[in-house]
Amino acid sequence: MNLGIDDLPVRDELRGKSPYGAPQLDVPVRLNTNENPYPLPEALVERIAERVREAARDLNRYPDRDAVELRTQLARYLTDTSGYTVGRANVWAANGSNEVIQQLLQTFGGPGRTAIGFEPSYSMHGLIARGTGTGWISGPRREDFTIDLAAAEQAVAEHRPDVVFITTPNNPTGTAVPAETVLALYEAAQSAKPSMVVVDEAYIEFSHGYSLLPLLEGRPHLVVSRTMSKAFGAAGLRLGYLAAHPAVVDAVQLVRLPYHLSAVTQATALAALEHTDTLLKYVEQLKSERDRLVRELLAIGYEVTASDANFVQFGRFEDAHTVWRQILDRGVLVRDNGVPGWLRVTAGTPEENDAFLDAVRELKCLVG
Ligand code: PMP
Numbered sequence: 001m002n003l004g005i006d007d008l009p010v011r012d013e014l015r016g017k018s019p020y021g022a023p024q025l026d027v028p029v030r031l032n033t034n035e036n037p038y039p040l041p042e043a044l045v046e047r048i049a050e051r052v053r054e055a056a057r058d059l060n061r062y063p064d065r066d067a068v069e070l071r072t073q074l075a076r077y078l079t080d081t082s083g084y085t086v087g088r089a090n091v092w093a094a095n096g097s098n099e100v101i102q103q104l105l106q107t108f109g110g111p112g113r114t115a116i117g118f119e120p121s122y123s124m125h126g127l128i129a130r131g132t133g134t135g136w137i138s139g140p141r142r143e144d145f146t147i148d149l150a151a152a153e154q155a156v157a158e159h160r161p162d163v164v165f166i167t168t169p170n171n172p173t174g175t176a177v178p179a180e181t182v183l184a185l186y187e188a189a190q191s192a193k194p195s196m197v198v199v200d201e202a203y204i205e206f207s208h209g210y211s212l213l214p215l216l217e218g219r220p221h222l223v224v225s226r227t228m229s230k231a232f233g234a235a236g237l238r239l240g241y242l243a244a245h246p247a248v249v250d251a252v253q254l255v256r257l258p259y260h261l262s263a264v265t266q267a268t269a270l271a272a273l274e275h276t277d278t279l280l281k282y283v284e285q286l287k288s289e290r291d292r293l294v295r296e297l298l299a300i301g302y303e304v305t306a307s308d309a310n311f312v313q314f315g316r317f318e319d320a321h322t323v324w325r326q327i328l329d330r331g332v333l334v335r336d337n338g339v340p341g342w343l344r345v346t347a348g349t350p351e352e353n354d355a356f357l358d359a360v361r362e363l364k365c366l367v368g
Contacts, residue, residue, distance in 0.1 A: 013130050020127060025333055029348065029355045032335040034171065034203070034311050036233035037348040038282045041275065048271040055267035063263035067093050070266045073273045074241050078226075081205075084214040089246040092253075093261060093269075097202055097227040097240030102128050104223060104242070106255040108163050108196045109134030115163035116155060118147050120172060120339045122200060125165045137161055145173040145305055145313075149181050153188040160192040167200040169207055172337040172344045174307030176209055183215065186222060196248075198223045203309035205231030205283050206290065213243060220245040230310060231283050232272055239269045286310050290347040296357050300364050305342070314360075315342040323363065330359035 006015055022033050040048075064070075071091040078086040094100045105128055109115050114135035117125045121141075129136040139155045142148045147166075156164060164185060168177035182199060189195045201224055204211050213224055223244040229235040239261075242248075272279065293312045297304050305313040317323045320343050324336040327343075332355055335344040345356055 011133075013133070017127075017130070020124060022335065023333065025328075027328065027331055027333045029332040029352045031346040031348050031352060031356055032333045032344075033235075034230060034309070034346045035235050036230060036282060036286065036310070037346075037352060038233055038285075040233060040272075041278055044271060044275040044278070047274060048268050051267040051271040052264055055263040059263060061263075062259045063261060063266055065259050067261050067266055070261070070269055070273075071241075073270060075243075077273060077276060078211075078213060078243055082211045082213040084211075084216070086213065086216075086243050089249060090216070090243050091241055092244075092249045093239060093241040094256065095238040095240070095260065095265065096229065097200070097225045097242075098124055098128065099238075099260070100225050100240040100242050101125065101198070101200070102132060103252045103255050104196065104198055104225075105129055105132040105134050105163060107251050113162040114159060115165060116159060116161040117165040117167070118152055120145070120170075120337065121165065121167045122171045122202075123337070125167075125200070129163075134163070145170070145175045147177055147181055147185075149184055152181075152185055156185065156188045156192050160195075161189070162193070162195045164189045164195060164197045165200060166197065167202070168212065169203045169308035171203065171309065172311070172335065172339060172342075173305045173313050174309045174311060175305060176207055176308040179212055179215060182212055186215075186219060190221065194221060196221050196223060198225060200225050202227045203230055203311075205280065206287055206310045207308040209308060216243060216245070220247060223248055228269060228272060232276075232279050233282060234269075234272055237265065237268050237272065239265060239272075286347050289350060289353055293345065293347055293353055293357070297360070300357070300361050302360065302364070311344050311346045313339070313342050313344050317341055317343070326363055327356070327359050330355075330362065332356045332359045 072088045075086045075088050075091045111133040115129045116137040116139045118139040118141050126136045137159045140151045186197045199212050223242050225242045228239040294304050297314050302314045303316050321336050
């Protein structure tokens with residue numbers, strides 16, 4: 001029997017929708033999902049094996065439900081890198097920041113409630129909203145992809161959302177959001193109704209600027225979410241975390257599944273955190289490769305959106321999807337995020353970036 005999703009009694013809001021689906025194609029150069037191109041250093045691989053071996057001895061038991069050691073080390077990392085003191089009680093961790101976002105929406109969104117994001121932005125905010133029964137509001141952005149504060153404040157006042165997402169640096173555009181904009185939107189959101197403001201800092205380590213963690217001071221409705229998928233080069237680990245007032249950390253525990261973070265995940269993340277200094281060296285390298293991509297794309301004659309992340313949005317194209325395919329035909333996978341006229345390339349190794357630049361240079365010669 002030929003049966004599709006829509007033939008099943010799925011919830012109305014899921015009808016006709018597609019799952020998140022960045023293509024996982026087997027091509028020589030993959031620069032489409034903002035991964036870190038550098039494999040973990042061998043010493044860290046060894047340390048992970050050691051830590052996991054230790055954890056394996058206790059796998060007959062459930063893991064630490066509150067991930068105390070891991071949250072302590074994540075708090076230390078945040079404090080060391082931002083200069084703003086964060087304690088274990090301020091930190092919560094889950095399987096990727098996607099799960100952090102899901103838990104936040106399960107806690108503060110849900111049926112009869114709404115969330116807003118300023119689009120184009122990270123598409124999963126809207127998809128996770130839908131999955132949790134939260135209404136999604138697509139807020140505005142300017143033509144140059146910065147947030148128009150007056151228009152954003154107006155959208156917040158009009159829709160009175162329960163959750164406000166601000167992604168900085170933004171994905172897929174790379175645009176950073178100034179602290180003043182976040183502060184103004186926080187105030188706007190509080191006067192519309194007491195709502196949660198989630199600052200998604202998945203790419204903050206690649207920024208020219210600073211983390212907004214210090215804004216947590218005195219703002220119990222603010223949440224900063226982070227991930228080990230990008231700067232730590234550990235997308236396969238699935239470890240995301242948040243920093244917020246301890247009451248927020250208590251609240252998300254109402255919805256988290258018991259023992260959601262496996263003992264293997266906790267052991268692996270702890271090993272990675274022991275190697276923070278080495279891993280962050282790759283970040284510096286990727287930042288300079290990102291800046292090189294921007295320079296060279298401009299020199300070739302493309303338009304580029306200023307980037308504070310480990311990727312660059314470039315264009316403009318009459319038909320971005322055709323160009324995506326032409327780049328793929330040259331062995332390089334970039335991302336078509338559906339932003340009309342634009343594509344996104346993740347900063348890879350210098351060799352991968354050269355392959356990408358060769359491909360787009362050749363296309364520029366062919367089609368102008
Ligand atoms: N936030 C943003 C802005 C992202 O781009 C991503 C990954 N593409 C995530 C969150 C989720 O990352 P992860 O679940 O791997 O932590």
